[in-house]
Amino acid sequence: MTTPPLLDHIRPHTESIVPTMGFEGLSIQRSKYSGQRLAVFTSGGDSSGMMASVRSVVRMGLYVGCKVYLIHEGYQGMVDGGECIREATWNSVSDIIQKGGTIIGSARCKAFREREGRLAACFNLITKNITNLVCIGGDGSLSGANTFRSEYPSLVKELVESNKITEEQAKNNANINIVGLVGSIDNDFCGTDMTIGTDTALQRIIEATDAVTSTAQSHQRAFVIEVMGRHCGYLGLVAALASEADFCFIPEWPPAPNWPEVLCKKLAQQRSHGQRLNIVIVAEGAIDKQGNAISAELVKNTIIEKLNYDTRVTVLGHIQRGGSTSAFDRLLGCRMGAEAVLALMEMDKDSEPCVISIDGNQMVRVPLMKCVLKTQAVQHSMQLRNFEKAVELRGESFQRNLETYRLLTKIKTPKVGDFNGTSYNIAVMNIGAPAGGMNAAVRSFVRMGHHSHCNVFAIHDSFDGLIAGNIEPMSWQSVNNWVSQGGSNLGTRKQAPTEENIKLIAEQMEKFNIHSLLMVGGFEAYQSAIVLNDARKEYSAFRIPICVIPCTISNNIPGTSITLGSDTALNEICSLIGKIKQSANGTKNRVFVIECQGGYCGYLASLSALASGADNAYIFEEKFGIEDIIDDCNVIKKKMETGVKRYLVVKNEKANKNYTTDFVMKLFNEEGKGVFSTRANVLGHAVQGNAPSPFDRNMGTKLAAKAVNHLVHQMKLTVNADTNEKNATSDSTCTLLGLRGRKYEFTPVSDLIKETDFEHRLPLEQWWLKLRPLLRILSKHESCYLIEAEEESDESS
The missing domain is CATH 3.40.50.460 (Phosphofructokinase domain)
Structure with a gap:
């Protein structure tokens, strides 16, 4: 087994945090580390996915030959010792992967903050000959583990001097190795794209917002929903995107002091457009630009006083921490737990403590304290009211979410016709089987299209609908409440253009003067793009920018590591x-x-x-x-x-x-x-x-927003809306938008042909086989x- 190589590039938002590749997918020799001992514990606030992590640590540890211990009640159990530190067997972790919380308990321990408590913990570990620890918790728990490791040699020395352990015990237990897994619903830890428990917490929030929508519509109410997150607005922001909330308050994006007027103007505008309800998301740490707290109760009273709407507050509280664990968090826990064991086994006394994180779709190791310090830097920026810096430190994903939300919930909806007086006609259709996130993508396409001053058209029932002229102009309001709906509101067929109907399709594209086309769908959408690209030589109607958003539960399309809809299917x-x-x-x-x-x-x-x-x-x-x-x-x-x-x-x-x-x-x-x-x-x-999962709702929203920007840019280069001249003939104007590595990329469909097994409708390379x-x-x-x-x-x- 070779030393993991450094990643070729450093992620922009981690700066000095250099991730190291893990061993996922490599051959792991059974019983290679016989005689080693390790322990795992959960600390701080519980989060769903911790049980998947514990199960993975125990079973991977047993597989490589280690003796594995479960430390019950977190650091408190380490300090107390005795029955709190128990040897684990294979069956100790049976049938727990789906459970929320932590069956080995978690506690906030005051004693461990003092040297005397850490001395007791050191003694209890030495009596079991435990020299490796997996800590599952937040930044506070991980910081405590790092302090424990740095003090460990002096703690061992003190135990020898007080005759509590022998010289031989001290020699065999001179150091402790630490690997951290970030278990937190807040997703507030720098150095990983997602923390264990965040996805499940989002599911609980979205289940609640979906549930209150029906009662809110019945009585024309406004609902103010308070979500957790401490001083991080990730949950509030993504929940707002995934629930089509009319307004959200998060710590990193504080409103001006006149926010009551802005809020009420937005809510009134939505009602004037025929909407019967309003949803406002308030993160528990929300403030305005002057640092004044914004509570759910304050927002409720503001709405009642200024608009006289029937308004209710729902504080979700610890509901967000509980329930069955989402598929994403189970997989994340499994992958991180296994990698944590392998990382520990590779460590020596000089190794720096690390955190197992997910970078795009890869398991990597990052330096623990550098991540903790950067996480603390976010809080420092917030205290200084340098909110732009705080958003920057949160990372690119947070920035994209925020920008997308701001665009999709604009108070003043844009008018058609760009700044030069020219307007493009852009169209969207669904192709293939229905999948979660299809409607979210269409909604985002429609609104981003209007934001880009385009005429937006929806093609119903795929190419059959296009041939029949079943095309509808879409307004900003026509896609209200689409994000939460499963299936395909436009209607979808499993079909691609054929020699028999390609001419009819071209005629309809000319008739409606379509300047660019987005296809949201499965393998048939990908095949359709190839056919349309090849038909450009004969039909000028197809010499327009064309883009595919891969959307199928099967995740069988080349050019992307994950397709829209597959997360919803996995959860189901x-x-x-x-x-x-x-x-x-x-x-x-x-x-x-x-x-x-x-x-x-x-x-x-x-x-x-x-x-x-x-x-x-x-x-x-x-x-x-x-x-x-x-x-x-x-x-x-x-x-x-x-x-x-x-x-x-x-x-x-x-x-x-x-x-x-x-x-x-x-x-x-x-x-x-x-x-x-x-x-x-x-x-x-x-x-x-x-209902689509929050992951698919958010992914569909962001993919379509990115697709619109791409298509508009290409239309300006290749299409003259005044003369109707169309010159999009290069392969780069017929693309598939997918997640490759950790970036969304537009790949020409012509380049993907060599990566495809068309007989079996499969990509030739599939990343998940390494799991x-x-x-x-x-x-x-x-x-x-x-x-x-x-x-x-x-x-x-």
Whole structure:
């Protein structure tokens, strides 16, 4: 195993924080670190995803040969010792991945802030020979861990001098290695794109805002919703984007002292446009530019006094911390926990404490104290009322969210016609199967199009609708409340242009004088862009800027690491698997084969299996045969004897044309007679979900906003709206907008052809396949390792 290389570039918003690549996706040797000991604890405020992290730390630790301990009640348990520090087994962390909070407890410990308390903690760790710690908590907890590490040699020396430990114990426990995982719903830690628990907290907030919308509409009420976040406005800002809130108050973007007049003008304007309700989001640390606190109650009273609206306050409070963990936080916890163990095993006495963070879609290690200091610098900027600097320090993602929100909620809606008197006609359509976030993308496209002084048209029912002339001009208000709606309000078809209808499509594009086109959809949208790009030679109507936003639950489109809609589907599958697991728990000795959609792509099957604690996932990308299925039967029999008496297999719908879900179920039933019984569940279209997840709402909003800016820029270069001359002929004017690495990039669809398996509708390279080994490591019972070890020994002999 080689030392992880430095990233080729330093992220702009981390400045001196240089991330180091982790080992995710590399081969991990079993029992490589036999004899090592490590402990994991949770500290500070709880957050959903902590349990996924603890489970991952324990099981990866056991896999590489460590003795693993659970420290109960955070630093307090470390200080108290005794039964608070218990050795973990494989089954200690069974069936916890979906749970919120922390089953090992968390507490704020005054004793640990004093040297005497840290001395007691040091003694308790030494008695167990624990030299490696995983701390899951916020910046305060991580700072405490760093202080503990820096003092550790002197604490050991003091224990020797007081004869509490022997010289040999001191020698074997001279130093402590620290790795941190940031567990916080606030997403206020610099150095990671997301903290564990933030996504789940957003889901709770959006569930609440969606719920109050119906009662608010019924009675024409205004609702003021207070969200958590301390002095960080991330939750409030993203919740405002994902709920179409009319106004939001966050600490980093304080309003002027005349905010009551501005607020009431905006709310009154929305009512004048026919809206029956108003939603205002208030972050708990909100202030105005003079530093005066803005509370939910103050906002409520202002609305009542100035507008006489029936207004209610909803303080979400600790509801945001609880509930079932989102798929994103489960996956984040699994990935970070495993990487934390590997990082600890690579450390020596001179190694700097690090934090495991997510950079784009990569697990990286960043220096702990540099991140803590930068996080504290944000607070310092806020205290100095240097809010622009605070927003800058929050990072590029926060800045993009804020700018998008400001544009989409403008008080004065723009008029068509740009500053030169020219107006472009831009159109949007949905193609493929419905997916969460489609409507959010269309709403953002419409409003950003109007902000760019364009005429915006919506094409209903894909190319069938275009041929039939089913095209509608869209106003700013016509997309009110679209963000929270699942499916496709425009209507969508699984189709691409053909030789038979391409001429009709071109004629309609000419008839409506379309100057640029956005297609939001799945693989068919990508294929359509290729067809339109090739048809430019024959039809001038297609010599316009064209862009695709990949939107499908299957995540099977090249040019992006994640597609719009896949997060909603993952959450839906995890929820359904949770219900199935409950049935298996009650029945005992029950195996479930669960089939999910995705075509040939195993993304949903693999990641839902990892996020739900399933035992295996059968996918098209990893070939399997009858021997593999029978081997699974033997593993199941062993698990029924020694572990949790259930087994879950998630299977992709087109994993194998012969080994169907029904075939696998019947084979399991035959081979498992007298030991276990098997049932099959085909999830079908239920996985498309109902309301889109906050992730998909926010992603759809930002992708469409970026697409409009891109299309407008290209129209100015290639289209003359006065003469209707269209010259967008280069491949760079027909693109797909996707997340590549940690950046959103426009890639010409012609360049993506060589990256595509068109027969199976798959990208040739899929990043998530590197998570498959982690699925096997975290799901297998330790007895299975012995079986495999014996088999390998027999083969070698």
